Amino acid sequence: MDEKLPLNVVIVGGSIAGLMHGIMLTRRGHHVRILEQSTDNIRHGQAAGIRAGPEVQRFLKEFDQYKAQPYALDCPGMQFINNKSEYKRFINFPMQQTSWTMLYYRLRANFDGLVSKHCPNAARSGTGEAIYDLGKQLVSLTERNSQVEVECKDLSTGKTLSLVADLVIGADGSHSAVRRNFFPAQRGQDRPYAGYLAWRGGVLESEVSDETRSLLKNNFTVFKMPKNYILVYTIPGSDGGMEPGQRILNFVWYHNCPDEGDFRSIMTDTAGVVHRTTLQPGMMRPEIWKHQVQFAKDHLAAPFVELVEKSAEPFVAAVSDNLCASATFLNDKVILVGDALALFRPHIALSANQAAYDCLELQKVLDGQSTMAKWNRKVLWYGEATRQLSIVSGSFSQFGGWPLVKSVAVYGFVLSKHKVLSFYHALF
Numbered sequence: 138m139d140e141k142l143p144l145n146v147v148i149v150g151g152s153i154a155g156l157m158h159g160i161m162l163t164r165r166g167h168h169v170r171i172l173e174q175s176t177d178n179i180r181h182g183q184a185a186g187i188r189a190g191p192e193v194q195r196f197l198k199e200f201d202q203y204k205a206q207p208y209a210l211d212c213p214g215m216q217f218i219n220n221k222s223e224y225k226r227f228i229n230f231p232m233q234q235t236s237w238t239m240l241y242y243r244l245r246a247n248f249d250g251l252v253s254k255h256c257p258n259a260a261r262s263g264t265g266e267a268i269y270d271l272g273k274q275l276v277s278l279t280e281r282n283s284q285v286e287v288e289c290k291d292l293s294t295g296k297t298l299s300l301v302a303d304l305v306i307g308a309d310g311s312h313s314a315v316r317r318n319f320f321p322a323q324r325g326q327d328r329p330y331a332g333y334l335a336w337r338g339g340v341l342e343s344e345v346s347d348e349t350r351s352l353l354k355n356n357f358t359v360f361k362m363p364k365n366y367i368l369v370y371t372i373p374g375s376d377g378g379m380e381p382g383q384r385i386l387n388f389v390w391y392h393n394c395p396d397e398g399d400f401r402s403i404m405t406d407t408a409g410v411v412h413r414t415t416l417q418p419g420m421m422r423p424e425i426w427k428h429q430v431q432f433a434k435d436h437l438a439a440p441f442v443e444l445v446e447k448s449a450e451p452f453v454a455a456v457s458d459n460l461c462a463s464a465t466f467l468n469d470k471v472i473l474v475g476d477a478l479a480l481f482r483p484h485i486a487l488s489a490n491q492a493a494y495d496c497l498e499l500q501k502v503l504d505g506q507s508t509m510a511k512w513n514r515k516v517l518w519y520g521e522a523t524r525q526l527s528i529v530s531g532s533f534s535q536f537g538g539w540p541l542v543k544s545v546a547v548y549g550f551v552l553s554k555h556k557v558l559s560f561y562h563a564l565f
């Protein structure tokens with residue numbers, strides 16, 4: 138890719154991946170318009186927590202100019218407890234835990250200077266134009282010589298708008314409309330169900346007992362039983378509070394649900410609508426949650442029973458994963474990044490990291506240290522290997538046996554394939 142200045146870039150999707158790419162590009166003087174289908178600047182995370190992995194930390198170290206307060210909480214490591222709440226094992230594995238909301242507002246502060254409770258003194262510093270265009274939903278992409286015509290729907294007027302861009306970045310998540318533009322047959326199959334659910338919820342730290350707080354000790358705490366495991370870690374409060382008491386104890390409970398009838402029943406909301414991927418907070422039918430709480434009381438360790446019982450707005454997501462066959466289209470004028478390119482099962486908590494990885498690799502192309510062909514190979518490799526590792530992790534905890542053996546074999550194949558291809562590309 139020639140870095141002729143300034144490129145007119147359209148980014149579809151203004152969440153983590155879209156904003157990271159927008160910040161990197163405007164700092165280099167490019168003009169960026171983010172098309173975001175949400176109609177409001179104020180957005181709520183799912184209080185499901187996000188791990189700031191190594192690439193997220195590298196990205197923020199280089200690009201975050203809002204240093205007024207930290208963006209993540211220190212988590213010393215992973216601890217495992219048994220059903221009597223006794224410590225069984227500790228793994229020294231320091232992590233940085235944050236929330237979607239914290240990252241979103243921090244990235245908005247850096248992209249277009251959005252002032253929020255999380256970043257009250259925001260001021261942007263990119264030299265290129267930075268537009269966060271709300272209520273715009275992608276309709277189609279068409280090649281127009283050296284550029285791309287982007288058609289989007291204005292959700293407030295219903296009208297279709299047309300824009301022209303030198304580069305289009307598809308950062309529109311796991312149901313990506315950009316990806317569907319090139320793979321229309323994938324509609325409806327973009328998130329195949331893995332056979333188990335992730336029940337999620339959060340409780341304000343000040344609302345849990347001293348006993349539970351002192352047992353968790355800011356660690357990533359895990360309780361495991363056959364076909365189930367539940368974990369909890371601390372994330373910033375919904376208004377960004379980082380002080381003890383203001384923070385949220387955020388749990389994820391993986392629970393097998395292979396039966397189609399059970400799945401449909403759980404995913405049917407209070408209005409009778411059946412959901413395919415996520416039942417958002419506030420939508421779960423009370424009898425479904427009551428049943429899940431009873432299961433917790435019968436089987437889980439006491440701190441987790443307390444968290445499940447006190448969770449005011451639980452929600453549930455069908456676990457799934459996916460990988461697109463290519464990251465570049467129309468002679469590199471359209472690229473896919475983040476969840477739009479590869480969706481991981483949540484066990485390894487690397488989705489935000491992928492967004493940062495894709496962005497930092499693109500920066501190398503613009504710096505002349507890499508090429509788009511290399512970028513395509515690297516991001517696909519990262520997506521494929523990380524996705525398969527997330528399948529190994531899920532198979533280990535939920536199934537064991539043949540599914541685990543198969544997932545490990547595929548992971549081994551993916552790693553070997555990468556070695557052979559790297560060798561080949563080094564030669565030619």
Ligand SMILES: Cc1cc2nc3c(=O)[nH]c(=O)nc-3n(C[C@H](O)[C@H](O)[C@H](O)COP(=O)(O)OP(=O)(O)OC[C@H]3O[C@@H](n4cnc5c(N)ncnc54)[C@H](O)[C@@H]3O)c2cc1C
Nearest residue numbers: 150152153154174183185237274275309310314475476488
């Ligand atoms: C509101 C929100 C809350 C989240 N909360 C959590 C959380 O608490 N924990 C967690 O682990 N992950 C959360 N995620 C997912 C998390 O952001 C991703 O897994 C990961 O960080 C990669 O982000 P992404 O930018 O690639 O994709 P996503 O975060 O999925 O973002 C995709 C963006 O594209 C927009 N979009 C989709 N289709 C179109 C279209 N046709 N036209 C225009 N815009 C479109 C969406 O509105 C969204 O803003 C959340 C995502 C969102 C959108």
